[in-house]
Amino acid sequence: QQQVKQSPQSLIVQKGGISIINCAYENTAFDYFPWYQQFPGKGPALLIAIRPDVSEKKEGRFTISFNKSAKQFSLHIMDSQPGDSATYFCAAAFRPTNSKLTFGKGITLSVRP
């Protein structure tokens, strides 16, 4: 049973466009939703995260939108740049346990110049 599902599987966007990656989760006990970014040959790194008590969080060009009733959250990358080309993972975790993260399968974003 996959508890966190990402879509689409891959995404190609033109420079300056908006990249949108979606994530759906199963377990309503999840209460922390991060996005990780991974460049080729590197380990993943936290990009942005949200808690379910807010509907949106913005950090620079990156925004998470959260829809609790639909059990979905999404990552929006505004003014996409070739340097944003990477693999993006959504994840989820819940208290009060040990903060294990459940990851989605990841999507590869390519931003064309």
Added chain:
Amino acid sequence: NAGVTQTPKFQVLKTGQSMTLQCAQDMNHNSMYWYRQDPGMGLRLIYYSASEGTTDKGEVPNGYNVSRLNKREFSLRLESAAPSQTSVYFCASREDRGTFSYEQYFGPGTRLTVT
């Protein structure tokens, strides 16, 4: 401050051989994790350690053992390697900042091939 370091970076094993992947963090984190990453499968948790002296199984623990040697170091051992264990292995540690911080810091990974 090196963060999370992993050794080796690359390794080729023959089926049945054993090896230990090393991980160390210098951020004074309590929790440490081992993941494997396979194409189309995302990151799957193998084992984790919430504190020194404790370890627990994750999603895919079969064929692996771990040791939390001290607060800094968390090793992953393959006793008898199988081709299905060909993967990229990541170690991570978690920042213990307040009651709602789950950020995990990842190492650069070990690319393991089992022939």
